[in-house]
Every structure is written in C-alpha cells, then in structure tokens.
Ligand SMILES: Nc1nc2c(ncn2[C@@H]2O[C@H](COP(=O)(O)OP(=O)(O)O)[C@@H](O)[C@H]2O)c(=O)[nH]1
C-alpha cells in the first residue's frame with residue numbers, strides 16, 4: 001500500500017533538494033538519518049542526479065589537524081569557485097560529541113558562506129550502518145549540486161577504510177614526530193591514501209616524517225610512487241594550494257573510474273548492511289536446537305564465540321562463513 005501523504009511530502013522535499021535549497025538538504029539528511037517518512041522516495045528520486053560532485057575523504061589519527069586542514073582546504077576551493085558540502089563522521093564512540101563540536105567550531109569561519117554546507121554524523125543510531133548512512137548523506141549533497149563533498153573521518157580502522165571507498169580521492173593526514181601514529185598508519189590507512197599529508201609542518205621533525213612516509217610508500221611497490229606526500233601547516237594555510245592541486249590532479253587522472261568503484265563499494269556496503277539487518281531479525285526469533293548446542297559448547301569452553309558464530313553461519317552461507 002502506498003502512503004500517499006508521505007509520497008507527497010517526500011516529492012516536495014525532493015524538488016527543493018534538487019534545486020539546491022540548503023534548508024531542504026538539511027531536512028533531507030535528517031530524514032535519511034532517522035529513516036523517516038518519505039526517505040525512500042527521496043533516495044530513489046536522487047539516483048539519476050548523482051555523479052557531479054568530487055568526493056574527497058580526509059582521514060588520519062585524532063589531533064592530526066584534519067578539521068583545521070579541511071577548513072583551510074574549503075577556503076582554497078571556494079577561491080577556485082567550488083560549492084562545497086562537508087561531512088564530519090565520527091565512528092569512534094557515541095561519547096565523542098566533543099570532537100565533532102570542535103570540528104564545528106573550526107568550520108565556523110565558513111558559517112556565513114552559503115556555498116558551504118556543513119553537517120556532522122555521529123555513531124549513535126548507526127550501529128553497523130554508519131558507512132551506508134555516510135554514503136547516503138554524500139549522495140544527498142551530490143544531488144543538491146555541491147561541486148565538492150569532503151568527508152572527514154577519524155582514522156580508526158575498518159570504518160574509515162569503508163568511508164574511503166566512498167571517496168574519489170582519499171587524503172590521509174598525519175602529524176610529525178609521533179612514532180606510534182606512523183606505525184598505526186603503516187598498519188592500515190596508508191593503503192588507502194591517494195594523497196598523504198604531513199600536517200603541522202611548523203613542528204620539529206616534519207621533514208623526517210615526510211621522508212619516512214616516502215620510504216614506506218616506496219615499499220608498497222609499483223604504482224604507489226604516484227602518491228604525493230605534502231607538508232602543510234593548516235593553521236597558517238601553508239601547503240593548502242599544493243594539496244588542492246594534488247587532489248584535483250588525482251581526480252583528473254582517475255576520470256570516471258573512481259565513481260564506478262564508489263558505486264560498487266556502495267552496493268557492497270548496502271548488501272552487507274541489509275544482510276546484517278535481515279540476520280538480526282531472523283536470529284532474534286530463532287530458538288533452534290543448533291543454537292542451544294552451540295550455547296552449551298561455548299559454556300563448556302569448547303568453542304569461542306567467534307567460532308560458534310561461524311559454525312552457525314555456515315548453515316546459511318555454506319562453507320564461506
Ligand atoms: N602547530 C600546529 N597545530 C595545528 C596545525 N593544524 C592543526 N593544529 C592544531 O591541532 C589541534 C587538533 O586539530 P584538529 O583540526 O581538531 O585535528 P583533528 O582531530 O585531526 O580534526 C588543534 O589544536 C589545532 O589548532 C598545524 O599546522 N600546526
């Protein structure tokens with residue numbers, strides 16, 4: 001049964017969104033976040049209007065200066081005539097509202113600029129679905145006609161790898177002199193970098209960090225030599241022109257291929273989200289013998305939880321689980 005008033009409301013909102021009305025964009029994002037009435041219609045309605053925006057992912061350890069750098073980058077891209085949507089994603093914890101608040105303050109210099117739309121997305125309410133929520137908000141900003149969408153996320157493992165898959169160009173930001181940080185970067189997020197930034201170049205050891213990162217990149221083998229390492233001082237806007245140039249050059253080199261990869265990544269995320277949701281619902285209702293047998297094995301210490309889950313799942317997925 002179609003919900004007529006919902007369809008009408010969604011249709012009106014969709015129209016205003018596609019016209020680029022900031023209030024409509026804000027409302028549509030809230031609607032999608034809350035999976036409210038008319039959300040499905042809005043999402044369906046924007047599909048044919050996607051693909052205009054260049055999506056830049058900015059990731060790296062907390063405190064590296066990502067938000068400060070994004071703010072400086074926004075200034076530079078505005079001077080280049082681009083309209084922007086900024087999305088600050090914080091997958092770390094529901095208690096990290098402070099970080100997002102800090103990001104808001106750092107973006108405040110653009111608050112009066114109608115060409116810049118800023119939004120943050122916290123974990124709460126998005127367990128298991130943060131990435132697809134992010135992807136949808138990016139799509140809404142794209143459909144609203146933004147030339148560039150910047151997604152800032154904390155470098156914290158799988159979630160930002162997933163978010164990076166949604167970006168056309170991924171910028172990994174780090175700061176000098178933090179050995180552990182470099183190790184963490186090495187362990188994961190270096191792999192996803194299209195452009196590497198050593199921010200806080202005003203601090204000692206910045207040059208050494210640049211050299212270290214270049215060394216690590218050269219170990220990654222052929223193809224990675226094209227990943228530029230750029231030193232910036234975000235607080236003074238230094239290196240931001242070079243960063244913008246590097247991002248635009250990278251976007252140009254990618255052509256449409258990044259977009260195809262992004263759609264593929266989105267489909268994968270959506271399938272995984274839908275599957276998790278489906279399973280959660282089925283499992284909540286299930287009370288079969290297999291489940292009880294596994295429960296006994298776990299209680300006896302014969303099986304750990306992860307292997308118990310795998311065994312159960314193999315019933316659904318065959319030997320792939
Ligand atoms: N010295 C120095 N400090 C910076 C620079 N960029 C950012 N910061 C400071 O580093 C702190 C963390 O910055 P923030 O942008 O919130 O980092 P984020 O957590 O990565 O988003 C803030 O106090 C900034 O003022 C820089 O280029 N040099």
Ligand SMILES: [Mg+2]
Nearest residue numbers: 066067099103
């Ligand atoms: Mg930040």
